[in-house]
Amino acid sequence: MSFELPQLPYSHDALEPHIDTKTMQIHHGKHHAGYTAKLNAAVDGTDLAGKSIEEILGSLDMSNGALRNNGGGYYNHCLFWEVMGPDGGGQPGGDLGAAIDSAYGNFEGFKEAFAKAAATQFGSGWAWLCVHPGGKVEVCQTANQDNPLMPGITCGGTPILGIDVWEHAYYLNYQNRRPDYVEAFFSVINWSEVARRYEAGK
Template identity: 70%
Template sequence: MAFELPKLKYAYDALEPNIDARTMEIHHSKHHGGYTSKLNSAIVGTDLEGKTIENILSNLDMDNKAVRNNGGGFYNHSLFWEVMNPEGRGRLSGELKEAIEAAFGSFDAFKDEFSKAAATQFGSGWAWLCVHKGGKVEVCSTPNQDNPLMPDVSCGGTPILGLDVWEHAYYLNYQNRRPDYIEAFFNVINWNEVEKRFANAK
């Protein structure tokens, strides 16, 4: 079955003033929609058809640019929408909080590390919080639509929190002020969802 553009669980304007409605509409319907249709075109009639996106990316031929770029774009954005919410739902707690404090020393230190990864990613890309088997977490960044599931990227594990730092994710509202956008992202993180992903992945 072909991949489908996931529906958002909140309205396009629900994340304002942190992320504006026009950016959300264009980002979801046009950019994510484009990755979805191009991914389907890239895998139709191949042995990748019918596989999960996680299976496709984990066993990816990195020279297959169409699947690398559009499969990554599909997966990354699907996660991105899920780890945000308009209500500040949940606070970091439990085993994930313990894992973050063990890895970084404190939540503030983690926030600094994650923000640095996002701010210093040259050009387009993503910042990630990933979890390895056993529960160890790390922060990293990847270029373009690459992600930690793919072979031969700069970090591994399962991504449980991701921030899109392509200009299309923030330029209408923030222009070149990427650090302001990164700071605003922390106002809309759905920690309940991130903790659920941590529990499933570790």
Template identity: 75%
Template sequence: MSFELPKLNYAFDALEPNIDARTMEIHHDKHHAGYTSKLNAAITGTDLDGKTIENILINLDMSNGAVRNNGGGFYNHSLFWEIMSPNGGGVPSGELGEAINDAFGSFEAFKDAFSKAAATQFGSGWAWLCVQEGGKVEVCSTPNQDNPLMPGTGCGGSPILGLDVWEHAYYLNYQNRRPDYINAFFNVINWDEVSTRYAKGK
């Protein structure tokens, strides 16, 4: 069983002006497609073949660079597309909203913490909002295509929101203005999807 590149639930230009169509097209059709094919090549004929991507990452041998980089790239982008929406933005409500307020004091304080994690990730990487068993949430960041499911990353729990801060995610439109891209991301977050992931993850 090989992994397949997931289809987007919206058009390439649907997130404009926050994320431009050309970036979305290259990011999905080239970068994510590349991670998908290289992941399949790395696991074919091994004992990882046929396992879920979550199972592969949770039990990952971190010295296996091909699976670490491409499995991470496959999983991270699959999550990334789903937690964005043309109808996104706003403030989360319900249990997730309460968990964010409990952990950070307010949505604005969470936004500051998440933005700082994304802005200060040196080089390429991701910023994450994770949920622990029991419902507590935390913000962290990882380099390259690492993610909180992998052992020893310093992040705990299940990732429910992730922001790609690799330059390929924003450079065509924002050039070196990563903070502007981070700020625009909040306009397209699909909080309904993040809330669904929160309910499962806790």
């Protein structure tokens, strides 16, 4: 097997009440596990075996639905679990905080832009905060399991924060109230991990 389902860095109930236990169990144990298995099926026995997920996505043939959907789903969820945590919330400081202030005026400006990207993504998809070489940050959105590492995705950059706005990510607890889920997400963001990714990607 080329790729393995990562263990959650916290318990299934650790993000309560913002993200409920049942959603976490299904989302990680069923959805992410499914993307992992299907990614391996698409990669094993090909010249992609042994390559990192970043290498695979960066040189992806976007007409290859199995790799596009399952490779994206694998990578996106790996990031998603890491940028959340039970001690999350608040605001970033340091260089990341300065970059956000530079791009969006202040944290509230960023929060508004990120929440709008998440709330207005039509159908299933993701909203991202990405870093470009040099340290500039950008909020963008992608459909389905696409992400900014893939060829032709216009927002570009390296994703350092992402929110899953597929219905399976929130519907048990929030039903059709996606904006409420997005607001709750800000209470579980692990800004230390996002800052680490910012430093690595700039």
